[in-house]
Amino acid sequence: MRYPKMKWLAPIVGAIIMAWTSNVTAADVELSFYYPVAVGGPITKIIDGYAATFEKENPGIKIKAIYAGTYQDTLVKALTAFKSGEPPDIAVLLSTDMFTLIDEDAITPFDGLLKTDTDKAWVKSFYPAFMENSQTGGKTWGIPFQRSTVVMFWNKDAFKAAGLPNKAPDNWDELVADGKKLTKSDASGNVSQWAIEIPSTGFPYWLFQGLTTANDVRLTNSAGTETYFDKPAVVQALQFWVDLSRKDKIQPAGTIEWGTTPKDFFERKTAIMWTSTGNLTNVKNNAPFAFGVAMLPAHHGRGSATGGGNFYLFKKMSDEKRATALKFVKWMTTPERAADWGIATGYVAVRPDAWETPAMKKYVADFPAAAVARDQLKYAVAELSTHDNQRVTKALNDGLQAALTGTKTPEQAMKDAQQEAARILHTYK
């Protein structure tokens, strides 16, 4: 009784198996590619589009894009997969994860793959600021892809209303002077509009680097084995940040939530905000007033930290597969693609020649704010990254937050952070 019913199943099963096997024979190399974005949404479509075009241009290679959530989620998934013996072939992960990935022995440097002169020239075609935390110990471990940096957004209407010229503050003194005019209080003395918000939750160290770099001091050495959190210039920079709230009273007291800062800006609760260039498209679409984008104000110098994600190649790939993976990474970072990606997302196009493409030139002509991040790159430094990176940055973050909430003085906070960082890093020397 049961067998006749099964009969119709056979051709279907057969068809499925045939379809599957023909698929496999057509795509003899399949590259798994972890990408840090939640499933769905515009970014996913762009990546899917790139993968499809690449597959069409390179028959025999299949890109299996896996959308793994936030950067943190993606790192967790990639490393867990690696530890269970099934790592991804390619992944886009934070540039600051480089030391973590090296320490876990999870990635291979690109150097061994670069055989021809064009290959070697390709590595040199990116902005040096982005290569700073893609290379260490003379090797290239990451290739910049979706990179960003901190810039200053300012509300032109608010500046006009405060009787200020149509120009963003160019240095710390101007920032404080303008800020005092921009801070508005209502009749009962409650502040209705703050002058500036520098967010301090999640990753305050990244924004802090905009202050330390301007104060002409570095937070780590390039080998990622030493930190300089308690140097006087670092403490000075933190004092300036704390003073914005406590002494000058032009910034809200306590820590400022990263996620709600753009909303504060749109709601006119703050006239200036520091945030990632990744917010450019968001601000462009949502700000109900004329806004400007400017470089972070200078002090002894100018500066900001880069951030964002790099391409990494994981271990355990065959040589043949690795060559294919390199091909994909190179394809994804051609000047045209970098320009297209930058225009579509707001990330900074990672190589100078991308800015010379016709598409990018037109975009910048229509929207000059897009070029601010590029122009700031020559002053930019690598995002803080050391061995045992997350622990060291947590030590600094805790110290920064303690100073901003007033539980510790800047000197004490940075002294404690340095002590903790030194304790963590002593095994890496």
Added chain:
Amino acid sequence: MTQSSGQIAHGIDGGATKPLPHATSTGVTPLARPSGTRFRMTAHIHGWLLLLPSTVLLVTFTHFPAVTTIIDSFFSTPKGRRSAVFIGLDNYQAMLDDSVFWRALGNNIVYAASVVPLTIALALLMAIWINGKIAGRPFLRLSFFTPTVLPMIAVANIWLFFYSPGYGLLDQVFGLFGFASHNWLGNEHTALACLIVVAIWKDAGFFMIFYLAALQQMSPQLAEAAALEGASRWYFFRRITFPLLMPTTLFVLVNSIINTFRLIDHVVVMTRGGPDNTTALLLFYIYEVGFKFWDTAYAATLTVVLLALLAVLAIGQFVFLDRRIHYQ
């Protein structure tokens, strides 16, 4: 062997459904012992087979990981080519010196000590209120229960904006009374309290359901008798309702305490443990150590402490409180 019949009669769970005819016959005539032995064998097998699915699940996902966690806590974290080595109690020593651990533990105790009693009180209050005959009862029940249905991540994102300084709901309400804007989540004194409020708001409706069910089981005769005796409402609640609700309270207590150690979604969304670890809860710190610092051995050590803490709490509740509870 002589006790076999007795064992069957009130022994094995698996055979408990149909043992009576066998049990009585073997009990009466010792001659039937062989069949009793066979029965015991099949009952054993039957019983174990019934337990097998849940045993496999429990062992795979609960007991085995718990045991490996304890073992891992005595080893160093494997990194790259360096494999794990036995280091004895070094991880525990490091934990004792770890100020963030103590901070997280302290936070968690404050958090539990506030969330648990307030949640229970609120749940009981809401249950008693909507148990009475009042207008719009279905609507009230629904509105009390809604927070439970919403996912914590979504809820936390909404509360994030409630708390935001200036235009957030809280500041707008306070603003009506002329209070200054307050940076609720960015201040080390208020941040943890903000999370406590969210947790109470989220859980109270859920536990209300249990109280409501218990209240509706209660015989109306009790209330009538009390009314005849002239007992006040407070006296009736104190001497009749509350004691009769004790089994529910124990259940709610256990679950509420577990929740305060288990649910950290709102920490991740709203503060990420900041400012300066004032809102770091134990499980959040374990997550950070395990999946951000990749110090899996140390994370295992912290997990052992969390497990031990929960075990002690659970044993304490069941052993000491159970004696004082009257089951109907």
